[in-house]
Amino acid sequence: MDGGTSLSQVRGLGAARAGTDHWTLQRMTAIANLTLLTWLAVTLATVEFGSQAAVVRWLSTPYAAVPLLLLCISVFTHLRLGLTTLIEDYVHSEAVKLPLLLLLNFFTWGGVVFALFSVLKLALTVATGAPNA
């Protein structure tokens, strides 16, 4: 059967019936957060991170940098969705709601790019001093 226009196909005639929406994405990032935050808690309990050199050493391996990068993406996505819900629930004036939502999105995009840049900068810094024990 012909799917019609490409737009109608995107709108739900495909097998998925709908895109990944607010609700699903919130649950997905919630589970990702639980997993990755558990990893971070266990890691911070075991590695040294009191000095910047220690942080550079810790993040020099992909086993540390990649989960941390993923955590940043998941956390910022989750918080964007959560705060969007907050604004939508309590702000009723469109004139206030729309700029607030815009601000929120700029804040989360700025924040996640800042976080990812910071982690990458640390991960790609050549560690000096004593190697990992």
Next chain:
Amino acid sequence: MLVSILGRATGDIMGTVGVLLLLGWLGSAAAGPDTYTFFITHASAWYGQVVLIGLTWVLLQHAATGLRHLVLDTGAGYELKSNRLWAIIVVAVPLLLTAALWLYIYFGKI
């Protein structure tokens, strides 16, 4: 009801204050040793510790409420009795865990 609004409130605290702390930690480390030392010094001071202890509870409370939500999403736990029991657990456990964790951090293994 309390559980629900605690979930929302703790999420919003983390999304505003908590996330700034996360960015501060990562950003100060990326900026260099001196900036990171500045961050760690203030995090280790008594007011920094108060913030960290508070954020620990906020995080655990939000996670507990979230887990309860995930269970409710499957359709389980709506009976009045079990619902009330889990609501009490979801509020009590984060407080206990926060206390246990920070007592362990300060006083080591018992």
